[in-house]
Amino acid sequence: EVQLLESGGGLVQPGGSLRLSCAASGFIFSTYVITWVRQAPGKGLEWVSSISGSGTSTLYADSVKGRFTISRDISKNTLYLQMNSLRAEDTAVYYCVKDRRLSLSSPDTFDYWGQGTLVTVSS
């Protein structure tokens, strides 16, 4: 059974940093693109960042480029999102999502989602 379990969310002040983790199981972690999607309170879904199975290809939304870094540790089956210079508009539930198709290098269709972790940026 595919499982994605996010952690690391919490309350942080504007300008602060936070690192999210996503522990994956039930599939071959190194062969799927994994993506972070966020949802601000009461709002819609926003793609944030994706990483290829090998970790060599990364993509970012313009809204987070230069502030967020996505990475993965294949030996630990874990995905990370390092978030720096956080702003109030980064407040959201962050979901870790798995791509449906094998061996892609860019995001496509999201077939499994974690339960999400809430990040609140406020003073």
Add this chain to the structure above:
Amino acid sequence: DIQMTQSPSSLSASVGDRVSITCRASQSISSYLNWYQQKPGKAPKLLIYGASSLQSGVPSRFSGSGSETHFTLTISNLQPEDFANYYCQQSYNTPITFGQGTRLEIK
């Protein structure tokens, strides 16, 4: 960036009804269109991929159609568990973009 526009933004219907939600892309995306269902406090769930392919385990009352810039999600014989928010998403290129969502409410 490709803009995805859903209509209506909200919709009221009764159990047993047939409803349709439309998603329009700002440019042609071929059939690179997916649909998700999200219930309050829960993560989204994939319903339809590639515009018309039903995800495994999703009831056959859900169907998708369309291509290029105009897509439709149809739910036949609405069930109580279908009242939720629905989002379309294009996977034609990055940045990946979602529609703003459609809220399906019980009449």
